[in-house]
Amino acid sequence: MxxxxxxxxxxxxxxxxxxxxxxxxxxxxxxxPKVQGMGAFRTLGELNACENDPVAHFSFGLGFFFNAWAxxxxxxxxxxxxxxxxxxHWAAALSMTKNRNLDETLHNPRRMAAYGAxxxxxxxxxxxxxxxxxxxxxxxxxxxxxxxxSEWLINPVMPIVFWMAAVDAGRRSGGWAxxxxxxxxVVMGNAVPGIVLGIVVGKGIDDLGWTRVTKSLAGAVMxxxxxxxxxxxxxxxxxxxxxxxxxxxxxxxxxxxxxxPTK
Amino acid sequence: xTTNDATTTAGAAAPAGRTRGKxxxxxxxxxxxxxxxxxxAALAAGIFAGTHLYYVYRTGTFSDVAVTAMLKGGMDSxxxxxxxxxxxxxxxxxxxxxxxxxxxxxxxxxxxxxGIGIPAMLLAAGITAPLEHFWLAxxxxxxxxALIGALILAIRRATVNSAxxxxxxxxxxxxxxxxxxGRYLGPLVIIAAATASLxxxxxxxxxxxxxxxxxxxxxxGAILGAMLFGLxxxxxxx
Numbered sequence: 001m002x003x004x005x006x007x008x009x010x011x012x013x014x015x016x017x018x019x020x021x022x023x024x025x026x027x028x029x030x031x032x033p034k035v036q037g038m039g040a041f042r043t044l045g046e047l048n049a050c051e052n053d054p055v056a057h058f059s060f061g062l063g064f065f066f067n068a069w070a071x072x073x074x075x076x077x078x079x080x081x082x083x084x085x086x087x088x089h090w091a092a093a094l095s096m097t098k099n100r101n102l103d104e105t106l107h108n109p110r111r112m113a114a115y116g117a118x119x120x121x122x123x124x125x126x127x128x129x130x131x132x133x134x135x136x137x138x139x140x141x142x143x144x145x146x147x148x149x150s151e152w153l154i155n156p157v158m159p160i161v162f163w164m165a166a167v168d169a170g171r172r173s174g175g176w177a178x179x180x181x182x183x184x185x186v187v188m189g190n191a192v193p194g195i196v197l198g199i200v201v202g203k204g205i206d207d208l209g210w211t212r213v214t215k216s217l218a219g220a221v222m223x224x225x226x227x228x229x230x231x232x233x234x235x236x237x238x239x240x241x242x243x244x245x246x247x248x249x250x251x252x253x254x255x256x257x258x259x260x261p262t263k
Numbered sequence: 264x265t266t267n268d269a270t271t272t273a274g275a276a277a278p279a280g281r282t283r284g285k286x287x288x289x290x291x292x293x294x295x296x297x298x299x300x301x302x303x304a305a306l307a308a309g310i311f312a313g314t315h316l317y318y319v320y321r322t323g324t325f326s327d328v329a330v331t332a333m334l335k336g337g338m339d340s341x342x343x344x345x346x347x348x349x350x351x352x353x354x355x356x357x358x359x360x361x362x363x364x365x366x367x368x369x370x371x372x373x374x375x376x377x378g379i380g381i382p383a384m385l386l387a388a389g390i391t392a393p394l395e396h397f398w399l400a401x402x403x404x405x406x407x408x409a410l411i412g413a414l415i416l417a418i419r420r421a422t423v424n425s426a427x428x429x430x431x432x433x434x435x436x437x438x439x440x441x442x443x444x445g446r447y448l449g450p451l452v453i454i455a456a457a458t459a460s461l462x463x464x465x466x467x468x469x470x471x472x473x474x475x476x477x478x479x480x481x482x483x484g485a486i487l488g489a490m491l492f493g494l495x496x497x498x499x500x501x
Binding site: 003006007010011013014015016017018020021022024025028029031032033034035036037038039040041044063064066067069070071072073074075076077078079080082083084108109110113120124127128131132135137138140141142144145146147148149150151152153154157158161162164165166169173184187188189190192193194196197199200202203204207224228231232 | 299
């Protein structure tokens with residue numbers, strides 16, 4: 001019981017902060033690029049699609065609320081829709097109940113931030129407390145079902161989706177993503193970070209050419225891979241699996257830094 | 264809640280006596296440039312503290328299941344490389360892109376970057392205090408958010424006047440891939456449910472079909488259906 005209370009109180013603070021920041025950022029999006037906003041282009045489109053009807057905003061948020069609730073109960077992840085969709089839409093719905101003037105409601109950061117803080121406070125508390133207080137049998141179902149599903153998603157589904165997106169985005173990003181993706185699975189145990197970095201480097205070179213920015217970017221990526229490989233002891237594992245002798249100075253260096261591979 | 268009362272009254276007091284054609288709040292603090300880091304700080308503080316909740320109580324991250332599972336994988340196995348690199352890569356791309364288009368994407372930058380990537384880096388370095396204590400998590404997140412906001416304003420000042428030579432570093436490609444990766448979760452849940460037990464698999468299928476019929480994302484239906492049938496037909500085993 002004490003734990004649930006702690007979760008509830010912390011969730012209230014978290015929710016109010018989230019709602020305040022996200023809703024003010026969303027309202028500022030309507031003034032971009034003159035004013036720097038934050039949110040997402042899809043949020044902008046979805047908010048406009050509701051054509052300043054509070055009921056449309058509310059029901060749009062409700063659909064994602066069920067999704068977030070199921071995810072929170074099952075895995076403890078509230079989904080990114082909380083900040084992106086539910087809070088902005090419900091804050092918009094509340095602010096429009098009496099006043100349909102867009103300039104004074106959805107596009108007004110002060111009003112949106114105020115309503116957003118209230119929505120966030122209630123929403124995050126509800127999501128977190130219900131997720132924390134579900135019976136044990138349900139937790140087992142969730143773990144047995146969502147555990148394997150999210151493992152499959154991380155490996156191999158997500159790498160493949162990102163890989164194909166990189167290949168479709170052009171020869172350069174496809175090439176970089178293929179090399180870095182394969183290396184990332186060797187070095188980090190998952191290909192996605194490598195593919196993402198490959199897209200970043202490849203697209204950067206596409207757009208800018210080999211400038212100082214892209215050179216330092218590629219250099220930083222290389223460094224990241226070398227450092228991660230060393231920290232995870234991949235160099236020793238590689239030498240061992242190639243049936244080669246591991247030099248003493250290298251073993252000593254890994255022992256000294258506590259980075260000997262666990263396997 | 265005192266904050267609650269204060270914000271409601273502030274929100275209710277609609278700006279009055281405006282001249283026609285002037286946007287409410289224009290030129291005020293709420294639409295000023297230097298207010299931006301403050302809003303980012305508020306959101307980042309909440310997101311980082313949400314990850315603290317997850318670290319301690321296993322609920323509360325503001326990321327999708329797949330991304331959260333990366334962090335959980337690190338928490339279980341102790342190797343945070345995947346989560347850290349994924350989050351940091353996204354954060355970098357969004358910080359570059361945000362000032363160019365005038366909209367900072369909070370999904371990649373804050374939810375994935377500050378919520379998953381930076382915590383994973385801290386944990387990989389053995390720094391656990393900001394994630395264990397709520398009152399340390401809030402200022403940590405706020406500081407990170409304020410830095411990101413300030414950085415974006417700095418880039419904006421440097422680039423907003425220079426014509427050409429801009430790149431979003433493939434943020435659109437990543438966004439598309441991220442969105443379509445999320446779509447795969449629904450079918451995966453149904454397959455996993457049918458593997459776990461037959462009744463749970465039936466329930467999951469039914470729930471997903473209903474949600475699809477109601478034009479809602481079928482992942483939620485698949486999860487809820489599995490849970491509901493799992494309540495009546497518990498999965499055997501310890």
